[in-house]
């Protein structure tokens with residue numbers, strides 16, 4: 642059986658509180674050999690590490706999500722760096738910029754937006770510094786902020802790489818990500834009826850420059866669309882990606898696992 646990795650799963654979310662051992666078992670049965678559980682703040686990162694200690698095939702990404710930055714400590718670096726020492730911490734993430742829900746568009750003013758963006762950039766910057774110091778790469782979240790996110794990461798190209806997760810941008814933007822030595826990763830959106838734009842980007846991305854993920858509990862692929870997603874469903878994602886690439890599942894397994902291992906060195 643062709644094996645795959647789920648490089649982005651939120652296993653610490655309450656969605657899995659009642660049946661996580663079964664979820665992990667189903668992933669293994671489906672050939673999903675390794676799963677990276679993603680942190681979204683310090684508590685969530687610590688939970689990801691606990692899960693990595695509990696399950697041999699689970700690894701941890703640690704980081705502070707841009708949507709929560711107003712709750713972050715002013716200097717996140719010491720606490721985050723301490724966590725990087727754990728042998729199963731394979732990346733800093735998810736980190737980045739998210740301009741989708743700016744305070745000004747809700748009930749704040751334009752000045753709030755500038756302050757919020759500055760705070761996001763500051764916390765993103767701190768985490769890039771920790772990644773470099775720890776010799777880890779980054780899992781990048783961006784929403785409605787592609788240019789700023791890429792520009793900020795680009796300043797450190799050569800020292801650190803990012804995987805732009807849940808990639809939903811166009812082919813030209815995919816090429817700009819690869820140009821700075823970073824990667825893209827694809828979710829269940831590739832299986833959606835209205836996911837042709839993502840399938841076009843998959844088709845244009847070199848086989849050795851992307852990885853696969855679920856972003857579960859979100860974005861369950863067809864035929865589970867709308868239901869709770871889980872790492873086992875990388876299988877359905879891989880089948881569509883192999884079709885789009887015109888390659889065998891074995892070739893896709895070999896390339897995506899090799900790319901992931903090179904990128905997440907401790908995986």
Ligand SMILES: [Zn+2]
Nearest residue numbers: 649679735856
């Ligand atoms: Zn995520």
